[in-house]
Amino acid sequence: MEEEGVNLEWSLPVPSAQELLVNHKTSDEGMRMMKENVRGSFELPYHEKQKSAERPGSLEGYRQAFITSQDQKLERNGMIFLKCLPAFSCKKSRSQRLRKAAVAVVKYIGMALVVHEGELQLMKSFREGSYEVRMNYYPPCPESERVMGLSTHADNSGITMLMECGNLPGLQVLSGDGRWVTFPPVPSSTVVNLGQIREVYSNGTYRAPDHRAVVNKEKERVSIVTCYPSPSLPVGSSPQLLAATGLTPLYQTLSHSEYLQSFYNRKLNDAVPIIKTLKL
Numbered sequence: 001m002e003e004e005g006v007n008l009e010w011s012l013p014v015p016s017a018q019e020l021l022v023n024h025k026t027s028d029e030g031m032r033m034m035k036e037n038v039r040g041s042f043e044l045p046y047h048e049k050q051k052s053a054e055r056p057g058s059l060e061g062y063r064q065a066f067i068t069s070q071d072q073k074l075e076r077n078g079m080i081f082l083k084c085l086p087a088f089s090c091k092k093s094r095s096q097r098l099r100k101a102a103v104a105v106v107k108y109i110g111m112a113l114v115v116h117e118g119e120l121q122l123m124k125s126f127r128e129g130s131y132e133v134r135m136n137y138y139p140p141c142p143e144s145e146r147v148m149g150l151s152t153h154a155d156n157s158g159i160t161m162l163m164e165c166g167n168l169p170g171l172q173v174l175s176g177d178g179r180w181v182t183f184p185p186v187p188s189s190t191v192v193n194l195g196q197i198r199e200v201y202s203n204g205t206y207r208a209p210d211h212r213a214v215v216n217k218e219k220e221r222v223s224i225v226t227c228y229p230s231p232s233l234p235v236g237s238s239p240q241l242l243a244a245t246g247l248t249p250l251y252q253t254l255s256h257s258e259y260l261q262s263f264y265n266r267k268l269n270d271a272v273p274i275i276k277t278l279k280l
């Protein structure tokens with residue numbers, strides 16, 4: 001499939017989870033350098049990393065992965081989180097290519113839902129909206145079966161693009177029959193993950209898969225995750241989809257900031273996933 005110069009090759013490695021692999025030709029020297037730079041940032045001495053540590057009131061910077069409660073079991077994950085504005089200056093930049101791939105995925109999901117050109121606002125929002133980048137660093141652990149790199153979650157985004165740095169498996173997806181399936185790293189590919197905003201948008205047609213990251217006994221693992229939240233759009237079932245299909249809306253509609261606020265007010269191990277709280 002070709003979309004605005006982005007080549008997409010689809011496959012469904014885990015049949016029951018809506019997770020796709022996209023090959024968008026990022027296996028160039030620039031990508032290798034980016035991965036090396038990210039790895040290098042995590043390998044800096046502690047006091048250097050603290051210079052870019054998360055500041056109160058901001059989620060951005062270097063930090064331990066999400067801590068939402070005093071009693072929670074900590075995840076073995078160091079994280080750098082950044083909010084980014086779209087880079088208009090260089091149309092061929094990697095961030096632009098990733099965004100194009102994300103827009104293409106959003107477009108094809110719309111087509112699969114029989115929602116076509118009415119989606120111009122949606123596409124515009126994905127093309128122009130700010131996005132988030134998260135770099136995950138999972139140190140090795142000899143007792144890897146006793147720790148978790150990132151606990152079970154469904155992404156709260158619209159679409160997430162995940163790049164593995166190195167050839168080390170770690171990402172696991174919960175399959176329809178309740179088994180954890182390890183997602184093998186595929187060189188020069190990006191894993192596209194549907195987030196909960198898309199699940200709501202599709203009125204529950206597509207599921208945001210539960211996934212987690214496990215750690216390796218001997219080797220560190222690094223992943224780079226880009227999330228496209230389309231902040232100018234409300235979070236709710238697509239009005240075009242409901243109009244075209246006559247389906248009853250399953251979810252209430254929130255503004256993007258209301259949705260994020262209720263997401264960040266939650267505890268990591270809250271029994272009810274956020275998406276269930278939106279159900280009508």
Ligand SMILES: O=C(O)CCC(=O)C(=O)O
Nearest residue numbers: 134136170171213223225
């Ligand atoms: O590192 C991984 O493989 C998973 C990362 C992830 O799921 C996330 O950052 O949301």
Ligand SMILES: [Fe+2]
Nearest residue numbers: 153154155211
């Ligand atoms: Fe995730």
